[in-house]
Each structure stands twice: as C-alpha cells, then as structure tokens.
Amino acid sequence: MITSCEVIMPEGSLPLSYTWLKLLHLLGVVLFMGNLIVTGVWMLLAERTKDPATLYFASKTTSLADLFFTLPGIVLILFNGMVLSIRWGGIIQTSWITAGLALFGMSGLIWMAFLLRYQRRLIRIAGQAVRTKSPLPDEFFRILHRWYFWGTLATILPLITMALMVLKPKLW
Ligand code: HEM
16 A cells, blocks of 8 residues: 555665655646646637737747756656656556546647647748838638647647546546
8 A cells, every 4th residue: 555655665775755745746737737838828819819920929938838847847757757657567567547638648649740840830921020120921810720639639638638637447
C-alpha cells in the first residue's frame, strides 16, 4: 500500500520524496492546463476588437506564454509523472497511466503539428497588417478559427488525463 509520504527510493538515493514529486507534477499541470485555457480566452477577447495591433500583440504573447508556461509545464508533468509511475508498477503495466500518457502525448502532438504552426502564421499576418496599416485579411481569421478548434481538442484530452489520474480506473 502506497502512502503519499513514503520515500520513493531508499533514503538518500533520490533527493525528492513522493509528496514533493507529486507537488511538482501538479505544478506542471497548473502551468500546462492553465496556459492552454487562458491563451484561448485571451485570443477570443482579442478577436472581438478586430484590431491588427491588438491581435498582433495577443498572438505574440500567446507564443511567449508557450515558452514560459506550456514548455516548463510539460517537463514538470512528464519527468515527475514518470518517476511517480514507478510506485504504481510502471507506465505500461498500469492502464490509467498508459491511457493518460497517450492522451497527453496526443495533445502534445496537436500542439506541435498545428498550434505552434498556426501561431507563427498569425504573428506573421498580423505583423504585416500592422506595418502596412491595413485591416486583417480573412485568412487571419480562418487560421485563428482553426487554432481554436485544435486548441479546444488539445485542452479536452489532458482534461480526460486529469480525470484518469484522480479516479485511477482499471481500464483493461
Ligand atoms: C496533462 C496531463 C496530466 C494531468 C492533468 C495529470 C494530473 C494528475 C493529478 C491531478 C494527479 C493527482 C491524483 C491524486 O492525487 O489522486 C496525478 C497523479 C499522478 N500522475 Fe499525472 N497528470 C498528467 C500526466 C501524467 C503523465 C504523463 C504521467 C506519467 C508519465 C503521470 C503520472 C501520474 C502518477 C503516477 C500519479 C499518481 C500519484 C499518486 O496519486 O500517487 N501523469 N496526475
């Protein structure tokens, strides 16, 4: 039976207790999930202005927030999650961890394959509109709406992971 205060490895061989690893894991979750949700709302509010300078700023800060929040969040989640998994029998052996990791991985793939690419295009198009003092083209809003779609999916998947982590169901 595992208790949250137990030390994961013999005293001295690992600098962090199980409780600390879990705390760091959850800090990563807060950074990762918080940033996904907040940047979505941030862009939605910016879109309502239709102002190129506002949308340029919002797109750029969304990418910066990825660097300062999403990326450290992923590292904290993955590293601490992997170590925590040892006490549950391993990643492959424990179904809720396997499923949780797979959904988390899918969210990461969406982030890399679509979201980052769209964000770069949004910055480029909005930057051009600001420089030429012209309104934003329809293409900007088409990309932004695709970004919302993939961003919503990339948020729902880790939310399911969170439910799996808390409920710890035996799936197979
Ligand atoms: C976005 C992805 C993730 C979210 C939202 C998430 C969320 C959580 C939460 C809320 C807990 C606390 C559960 C509790 O105290 O009962 C937890 C625990 C845990 N997580 Fe994650 N997690 C994620 C990804 C991962 C990954 C990728 C791994 C493994 C590689 C992992 C491994 C674990 C383990 C083993 C625990 C059990 C700790 C315990 O209760 O003793 N997690 N996770």
